[in-house]
Amino acid sequence: MTICVRDFRAGDESAFHDINREWIEHYFVLEAKDLEMLCDPRRHILDRGGAILIAEEAGAAIGVVALSPMTEGCIELAKMGVRPLAQGKGAGRLLVEAALAKAREMGMSRVYLETNSRLAPALSLYERAGFRPVPDPYPSPYARADVQLELFM
Secondary structure: OOEEEEEOOOOOHHHHHHHHHHHHHHHOOOOHHHHHHHHOHHHHOHHHOOEEEEEEEOOEEEEEEEEEEEEOOEEEEEEEEEOHHHOOOOHHHHHHHHHHHHHHHOOOOEEEEEEOOOOHHHHHHHHHOOOEEOOOOOOOOOOOOOEEEEEEO
């Protein structure tokens, strides 16, 4: 089956919520900041000028990623997850590539992300895409975020 990545549409809210909740709760604890974004992605991401992309296979959402505006020319790659049964098929790579293309289309010069050192496959994916450690890390709203990466475009 072919995996395609498309823009968020009305009705995708539950896929965005469920896919993210699944991976976060598998590895970590769902935090207040997670719930804000997952329960109202339109207000916290889209209405602020961000974007959400959905990876689909056979018409079913199997992965998600968000681009959340930070400062002028900078966007955060956030809330990226792929359903466990779809992992290993390249959906994560396709989501990162599509997110970077969308960030360029939006005129961004820097993409920032936070992750955790336990998520080795994600770290490898981000490094292959060109992300590098942030020299002076910021305070994070997430207790689990112990890695901060950036990519200049």
